[in-house]
Amino acid sequence: MTAGLDADFAPETLEAGRKLFAGPCDFFFAAAKADGLPPIGAPEIAFAGRSNVGKSSLINALTGRLTLARTSHTPGRTQELIFFALGDRLNLVDMPGYGYAAVGKAKSASWVGLVRDYLRGRPSLMRAFVLVDGRRGLKDSDETTMTALDKAAVSYAIVLTKRDEVKAADQPALVAATLEALRKRPAAYPNVFFTSAHTGEGVPELRAHVAALLAERGM
Ligand SMILES: Nc1nc2c(ncn2[C@@H]2O[C@H](COP(=O)(O)OP(=O)(O)OP(=O)(O)O)[C@@H](O)[C@H]2O)c(=O)[nH]1
Ligand SMILES: [Mg+2]
Structure with missing residues (x-):
């Protein structure tokens, strides 16, 4: 087992x-603007990251529904904040990705603003x-x-994706380097997750982590 992976x-x-x-x-719900969000309800978990890292695919893997969130080979698939409700217990929020010039500067800037405003100002955001x-x-x-998350005191965890594409021999160094980068970050969860939406590796652990967060809150 790789040290630093939340697997236990x-x-x-x-x-x-x-x-x-x-x-x-x-x-x-789909929100194109931070002042057009659904009312505060169940606790939320949100998935952020560069375009094409596999945010929408991971939501599908977690929920076991292959076509719930829309995915694509082309970066820039998700263009709004997309809200999914897991019964009345938890909301999942799929977000537009950042970091791809091909999307166009103006659009990319407005997504970054939307994601940032949501992440900073959402009281129901649990993680x-x-x-x-x-x-x-x-x-x-x-x-x-x-x-930005550290400054806003929003707790977050890193999920490394596409584990099926990373050689087993290279995984420990990647996890170690990621942990090292998190060490001085006050709002970061101190372990990382490493998932594959294709093989399902790491997905049960991430589900367990979320269930434990809800349990900690008595929910
Ligand atoms: N090999 C592999 N490919 C993956 C995995 N997860 C996602 N992909 C692929 O990566 C591409 C992008 O996946 P998406 O889930 O659409 O990525 P996203 O982060 O939602 O992208 P945007 O919405 O554009 O920001 C697709 O071609 C997926 O099939 C994975 O675990 N393993
Ligand atoms: Mg997406």
Whole structure:
């Protein structure tokens, strides 16, 4: 097992995670502007990260629904904040990606504004997940996002994605380098997750982590 990966969950917690994400999950809101969000309701988890890292794919893997969130080979697929409700227990928020020049500067800037405003100002946001392509590691734009989250005191965790594309022998160094970058960040969760939306690796652990967060809040 790779040190620093959050892999050590009790069977009950893994089961709670499985159950949490096995229930019905439905799209309920799309927001193009930070002043047009749905009313505060269930706790939320949000998925941020560069374009094409696999945010929408991870939501599909977590919920076991292959076509819930729209995915694409072309960066810039998700263009609004997309809200999904997991029963009445949890909302999942899919976000537009950042960091791809091809999207166009004006559009990209407005998405960054939308994501930033949401992340900074949403009282029901329980945890942000910052997704990082496991083939590439942390980029400057991820550091910018983490700095904004640290400043706003929004707790976040890093999820390395596309684990199926990263050789097993290269994984420990990637995890270690990512942990090192998190060490001095006050709002960062001190372990990382490493998932594949294609093989499902790391997905039960991430579900368990979210179930544990809800349980901590008595929800
Ligand atoms: N090999 C591999 N490819 C993946 C994985 N997750 C996503 N992808 C691929 O990466 C591409 C982008 O996936 P999306 O889920 O649309 O990425 P996104 O982060 O939502 O992208 P934007 O909405 O454009 O910001 C697609 O071609 C996916 O099939 C994974 O775990 N492994
Ligand atoms: Mg997307």
